[in-house]
Amino acid sequence: MAGIVMCEPREMYNILNQSNKFSRLAEPNYLCLLDCRTKREYNESHVVSAKFVDKPAIQCAQVLQEVSRLPIRILMGGYERFTALYHFFRTQKVLWLPREIDEFQPYPLEILAAGLYLGDVRQANDPNIQKDLKIKAQVNVTEEPGKLFPPGACHVFQIPVPDSCDVDIFTFFPDLCKFIDAHMSPTFSVLVFSSLGISRSATMVIAYLIYWQKKTLKEAWNHVLKCKSNIRPNRGFVKQLSLWEEQIHGTAITDISDPNY
Template sequence: MAAVRLCEPSELYNLLNQRRGGVSRLAEVNYLYLIDARESQDYHTSHIITAKNSSAGTLLLPEWVEVDSMQQVVVYDSSSSSVQDGGAPAGRQRMSLNPVLILRGGFQRFSAMYTFLRTEKILYTMTELENLKVYPVEVIPGLLYMGDLSQGRDGSVLRDLKVRAVVHISQSGAPESEHSHCSAHLLPLSSLPDHLFLVHLHSVFSESNLDVGSRVLIVSRLGRSRCSAVAIAFLMHHFKYTLDVSDAWKSVLKCKPSMRPNSGFLQQLFNWELHIKGTNLTDISQPYF
């Protein structure tokens, strides 16, 4: 029996903005099935990108959806705030890889937060799906984003997300800001694994106004190792999280499953935990690290 749970808008946002091999994961046939359970007229007026209409007008999951073969199934209506609002999804009687997700707040809340992910488009070719714009993942809703260098240079991405500062994790000189509304900051790194890059974190967090609620995008070349290490470090700093998989590591991994700080950065995060907590509470020799 498939479980059913609510998901926050930021969780769906991150599902829509995953990439594998430089291509949007929405092109994978068994990655995500997004169902718009509103009336057809509402769906045709505007819906979340790649959503399909069930024409049911309720949260009942259509029988034709192959839940057992999909990695993720998300259902939304206009404004549901619980799994009981529109009736339990019919798919709960079938096995699935993950719980069927009901979008908290439905289309109204999601589209208010992510206007740029609304569309009237219904049919996509495989080429169109592969080339869909992929936005940086959202680590802390409305505050902290993580992406690659190309996303940090894309003016439309920065405007859509209302980013006020971009922190470049780089080995080269400080970048010039190409956008008047957005400041650029450099966190210089050496490729050597024992480089003490975290000594720069306090100044970067302060200069980019991360601590006072400014929307900040952290980017590195591929957006997997360097920027994820800094994002994890910020969660440890901001929420006083441990490094452990139940805290900072898990939070960033949930946002971006492909994230992978290298062994040198992992050691620095271990040192950062000692700095934040006064003691080390995480065993980084565990295989999941």
């Protein structure tokens, strides 16, 4: 029996936005999202991909936990709290064609609540995403300049490095942290992005968490991995993150010989 756990809205947001080449919502066995409100409320609006069930949430969870190998999550605060934070995931659409699900465009992953996001080039160049997430600053970890909508709308810190084990990315960490500190606020957020949002940008986000929250490399890595399940900084970047951990904490704490890194 898998058990029942409570799910914060940010966790739900990140579950909805997992992607490889395409949104993971296009995978038929990835997520079964059930809406246990009244039929009238469901028809008025619901979260993208949710299906209506005429049964209280706890009863649904109790039934599902008997057959699921994974924990059943109950959303804390329900639909109202989730959509108050992420209104752009509301829809009235009930039936989705496979092509429509394939074309669903995920949003950047939320690393720190309404403050720091991890994404890719497409998301960085999407004006709707910039507006919805109140992004006012970007860390561009690619060799190409990004497109801003409108031009000059964002503050940009460019780190023009390739995704190579031989690249010195360590020297950018102090200025990266200063830039994020200067632009992340209760009303505005920062997007860190690279081509795929897997290696370079993930490295930068991990480095910031080590600095800002004084996390160990292992703790910061696990936090980002929980938000985005397919991060994979290259081996050279991992070694430099270990050096950064040593600089921040005064000693190397995380054993990067572990094959998980």
